[in-house]
Amino acid sequence: MPTGTVATGTVATDTVLLRSVRPLRPGCDGLGDPVDVLLAGGRVRAVGAGLDPGGAEVVGCDGRALLPGLWDHHVHMAQWALARRRLDVSGARSAADAVALVAARMATAPPAAGEVLVGFGFRDALWPDEAHRSLLDPVTGDTPVVLVSGDLHQGWLNGAALARFGHGGHPTGRIRESEFFAVVSPALQDAPTEVLDGFVADAVAAASARGVVGVVDFEAPWSLPDWRRRIAGGTTGLRVEASVWPDRLDDALATGLRSGDVVEGTGGLLTAGPLKVITDGSLNTRTAYCYDPYPAPPENPLEHPCGLLLVPPAQLRPLLARAHAAGLTAALHAIGDHANTLVLDAFAGTGARGRVEHAQLLTADDVPRFAGLGLVASVQPEHALDDRDVADRLWAGRTGRAFAFATLHRAGARLALGSDAPVAPLDPWIALAAAVHRTADDRDRWHPEQEIDRATALGASFGVVDGSAAAVVVGAPADLVLTDADPTSCDPATLRAMPVAATLVGGRFTHRAGV
Structure with a gap:
């Protein structure tokens, strides 16, 4: 059988037989005995020993664990996709440490003229010194620099960035909450649409490799149009529930969509989500x-x-x-x-x-x-x-x-x-x-x-689609994950780094490694 990661959007055969899997039992209280699971039409069609594959692709699974696919119930997808490419300052244990990381980047890979150097992940609540614009300015000069806090609720800006984003007279360079949200979105998401969509596609593939079949996206101000475009362009590795923020509520209401409604033309992958308010x-x-x-x-x-x-x-x-x-x-x-x-x-x-x-x-x-x-x-x-x-x-x-x-x-x-x-x-x-x-x-x-x-935590990690039970049973959505270890009994370190052999959305492989 083929190995390696399957690209997002790969078209699967109509039916797949997973040979020799141990499904998670209802109630998440352990794994069952090895059985075969037949997938067709996006759903689980049969579960039992020695199933006849008919014309299905047979995938040998060697007794691996089979679970409903996992959901991340709170993400900011565009910001996550961008953060994966930004200067990582999460390891800084002081303002001086963060400045040293910025200085190293400026010396080895400075941004092009006019671009903003963005760092992500500083957590300053326990720092012995105070973040201040005066610390950044000597090592950054005229290059705008914005360091985004690990909690997304504040930024540390140098003088050039303060001037660029309308805060030129700010005394410290530390901008919090609503003022900072105005800098983050859309000012720091100025990558061309096709570039950002490519970053998101990469992030989707990475999530699929971790067994993720769906996310609730809280990207501001309204991510539903973006996901409609991305899905049409082939980014089909996840189900997405797209929220709306207050400043775009009128636009969302104008569509007539209610929370949970499936968006037409997305293959069932995109649904309208909740109103998000901070x-x-x-x-x-x-x-x-x-x-x-x-x-x-x-x-x-x-x-x-x-x-x-x-x-x-x-x-x-x-x-x-x-x-x-x-x-x-x-x-x-x-x-x-x-x-x-x-x-x-x-x-x-x-x-x-x-x-x-x-x-x-x-x-x-x-x-x-x-x-x-x-x-x-x-x-x-x-x-x-x-x-x-x-x-x-x-x-x-x-x-x-x-x-x-x-x-x-x-x-x-x-x-x-x-x-x-x-x-x-x-x-x-x-x-x-x-x-x-x-x-x-x-x-x-x-x-x-x-x-x-474990049972409670697993149950809180599944996404219940159209009311189906979060279990591998006949009629359930074929949103599934195959793992090399038993998540109901493995040690915590193995659980944290769980090896994922395959992920399927609607019976279609979105990740495949070793099966």
Whole structure:
């Protein structure tokens, strides 16, 4: 059988017989005995031992695990595609470290005249020194430089970039939240459409190689037209649920599409998603909206000691009500505990349905409201590991109710796992591993009481298409992943780096290596 990665958009034979696989059992409680699985017409048509292939292509699978394909329930796809090509400053442990990385790039591969040097991934909350434009200017000169924070909520700009993006008089070069969003989109996404689409196609192929069959894309301001174009151009490796942001809500409503509607002409790959609203900031940027203030020295108090509320209830509720009346669900970003309370209040007050994105810090009273309101807690487990040290400092005394996945699950909330790529890599195995084992290094697990079991984590990583059960059963969509190890029982390190042998979307191979 052929080996290697199959290019996105490869056309498969009409039927495929997967010979000798061990399907995940319903309930995600382990793998079944080896059987054959026949795929035809985009669905599972038969499951049993010794199936007659008829005219199907027979693929020997040697007893590998077969699971429903994985979804990443929170990505920013264009930003992820771009971040994969940007200067990586995530390893900087100080502002001086970041400047040294910029200086090295300027010396070895400076951008062409007029281009912006963009770096990604700095996390400054624990730095011993302060990021400032005056540190960048001596090593960058007239080249505009924008360093994007790892949480996507702030940027560090040099003088040339500040002038270019309308902030020439800014005293520090640190731009946060709404002002920075205006720089990121569209100012930093100025690659020609065909170039950016090529970057996205590469990112889709990489996701397919990790067993991903679908993503919920929260790229601003409305990614549905972009995905319609990309799918028509051959980028068909994933199913995509495309969200819309408030400033394009009128355009989305004009289409008449409701959340979950399939977009015609996309082969069933593209559906209309929710309305996305960012209501507060982030932990690392110290703008997540909390009841308690962030620690700060008296001589240098924070301008917003409890964080920032970006969309207050007086704006949020009418927006939710309008979307709900038009058939759109909502995906509301809330990280701080006060922001989460206000978001839950808005859902309760409008009757809107949907998801809370992140839900990183919660009060005890708010936890049961998720299930009571029928809301999904869309969480990103790798953030708990990335942010553990920051949370210990900035949310001291409150981390027992931070990233509270087990508490939410016990209270009946439905969880959906994601990456928030590029904040964390678009790799669902990383999210799974972080959800069930809260450390990725040699340190003790961080708040292990908030770990969830494998079955819960796997169930929160599947995408239920047209109501079908998330299991390999007759009639289920043939969105599948073959793995070399058993994800229900392997050690955490193997789970995090899970070897994927093949991925199929609608019975069509989007990745194939070793089978």
